[in-house]
Amino acid sequence: MTIIQVVALGLLAAVFILILRESKPELAIFLSVAVGIIIFFSLLSYIASVMHILEELTVRADINLLYLNTLLKIIGIAYIAEFGAQVCRDAGEGTTASKIEFAGKIMILFLAIPLVVVVLETIISLLP
Amino acid sequence: MDIVNVDILFKIAGIGIFISVLNMVLKQANKEEQAQMLTLVGVVIVLMVVIQLINQLFISIRTIFNIY
Numbered sequence: 199m200t201i202i203q204v205v206a207l208g209l210l211a212a213v214f215i216l217i218l219r220e221s222k223p224e225l226a227i228f229l230s231v232a233v234g235i236i237i238f239f240s241l242l243s244y245i246a247s248v249m250h251i252l253e254e255l256t257v258r259a260d261i262n263l264l265y266l267n268t269l270l271k272i273i274g275i276a277y278i279a280e281f282g283a284q285v286c287r288d289a290g291e292g293t294t295a296s297k298i299e300f301a302g303k304i305m306i307l308f309l310a311i312p313l314v315v316v317v318l319e320t321i322i323s324l325l326p
Numbered sequence: 327m328d329i330v331n332v333d334i335l336f337k338i339a340g341i342g343i344f345i346s347v348l349n350m351v352l353k354q355a356n357k358e359e360q361a362q363m364l365t366l367v368g369v370v371i372v373l374m375v376v377i378q379l380i381n382q383l384f385i386s387i388r389t390i391f392n393i394y
Contacts, residue, residue: 214339221346228376235379274391
């Protein structure tokens with residue numbers, strides 16, 4: 199799916215959402231969720247190839263694959279938390295959106311702590 | 327998944343427009359309760375479609391980003 203198709207899909211969806219919003223706002227939210235998911239699905243193959251290249255580079259650079267996995271997990275958590283928060287904010291639930299973002303931040307921090315510990319241990323071992 | 331199912335979009339938009347038109351007709355005919363029920367049914371039908379999509383999204387994100 200080229201970028202032209204994604205943009206056309208988005209514009210079409212925007213028109214439909216605009217029509218639905220004045221008569222049935224709850225269906226407009228569902229429609230915007232569906233459009234977001236369809237656009238993500240259209241990007242799946244590109245994401246997969248990028249992941250493949252990243253993995254290959256990691257193996258070639260002789261870096262532990264655990265670090266790449268942590269990075270990917272953080273990217274995934276950030277994406278899904280942002281998605282949910284934006285849907286909630288669209289529905290007029292700003293407080294729930296902030297809570298989802300908070301949860302995402304905590305999860306990312308939790309995943310990043312082992313890496314921070316490794317860095318700190320390296321620094322301590324370098325110190326005389 | 328090269329060919330993306332855009333028809334889900336048309337399905338949801340069609341159901342929404344159809345239901346809002348029927349709602350107007352029912353309101354003109356002074357059948358407020360049935361209009362309310364119709365709205366509820368429409369929301370449930372669309373919710374079924376969208377929940378399946380959300381499920382697919384979660385599964386694919388889990389598999390791509392290795393989140394368990």
